[in-house]
Amino acid sequence: FAFKFRYFLFSFLCWQNTIPNWVRDHRVHHKFTETDADPHNAKRGFFFAHVGWLMQRKHPEVLRQGAKVNISDVLADPVVQWHQRYFWPLKLIFALLVPLLIPVYCWNETWIISLSATLCRTVGLLNVTWLVNSAAHIYGSRPYDTQINASENFFVSFLSIGEGWHNFHHTFPWDYKASEHTLFMNATTKWLDFFAKMGWAYDMRSTKPEMIRTVALHQGDGSHAMNAYANEISYDEFQRKIKESDR
Numbered sequence: 001f002a003f004k005f006r007y008f009l010f011s012f013l014c015w016q017n018t019i020p021n022w023v024r025d026h027r028v029h030h031k032f033t034e035t036d037a038d039p040h041n042a043k044r045g046f047f048f049a050h051v052g053w054l055m056q057r058k059h060p061e062v063l064r065q066g067a068k069v070n071i072s073d074v075l076a077d078p079v080v081q082w083h084q085r086y087f088w089p090l091k092l093i094f095a096l097l098v099p100l101l102i103p104v105y106c107w108n109e110t111w112i113i114s115l116s117a118t119l120c121r122t123v124g125l126l127n128v129t130w131l132v133n134s135a136a137h138i139y140g141s142r143p144y145d146t147q148i149n150a151s152e153n154f155f156v157s158f159l160s161i162g163e164g165w166h167n168f169h170h171t172f173p174w175d176y177k178a179s180e181h182t183l184f185m186n187a188t189t190k191w192l193d194f195f196a197k198m199g200w201a202y203d204m205r206s207t208k209p210e211m212i213r214t215v216a217l218h219q220g221d222g223s224h225a226m227n228a229y230a231n232e233i234s235y236d237e238f239q240r241k242i243k244e245s246d247r
């Protein structure tokens with residue numbers, strides 16, 4: 001509960017929509033990635049996937065599939081219900097008022113500087129969040145699946161502390177790490193591991209290395225062999241294995 005509550009607070013700090021809204025869009029995005037039913041379909045270009053989708057009415061397919069997707073688990077959660085009921089007052093308090101008041105009252109910052117900092121932080125954070133839908137669906141390598149546009153993007157991972165390893169995330173969406181790397185540019189995983197140790201986060205699923213390797217071998221772009229286990233097999237050997245498996 002405490003863990004959920006923190007995330008609930010963070011959702012305001014990052015100026016996000018309501019939790020059920022987010023969950024519904026996210027589930028539809030994974031189920032219908034890069035089709036008309038994808039809320040931020042990257043096939044419609046960088047700008048649309050980044051922020052354009054929030055500036056216009058949703059595509060009829062998004063609405064149709066969104067209405068079908070099951071989010072009853074989320075709606076049944078008491079924290080979520082409370083969050084929905086008081087969404088706007090809570091958002092104004094945690095996203096605007098508290099960040100505005102702390103610098104002014106704690107270290108005598110001027111109002112205008114405090115307001116500018118709050119606005120800059122919000123604009124910056126939103127753009128980083130959106131890069132996961134835009135840049136990480138267009139630019140980068142595809143070590144696990146070349147059939148999808150979601151890609152491994154170092155730049156986005158750096159900015160979003162671990163959310164840019166998007167080819168992995170779309171190939172193995174159940175994996176809580178959202179990446180194969182647990183240390184490299186993925187502080188989010190360490191954060192979740194920390195709460196798992198405390199017992200606040202549980203039932204976390206991940207993917208067996210053998211499964212990742214097999215999938216990468218069959219449908220990846222070959223970069224997996226060069227990066228993740230370069231020490232174990234050479235690139236030539238990797239190519240040979242692919243040819244063998246094709247036979």
Ligand SMILES: [Zn+2]
Nearest residue numbers: 026030169173
């Ligand atoms: Zn996702």
Ligand SMILES: [Zn+2]
Nearest residue numbers: 029133150166
């Ligand atoms: Zn995605």
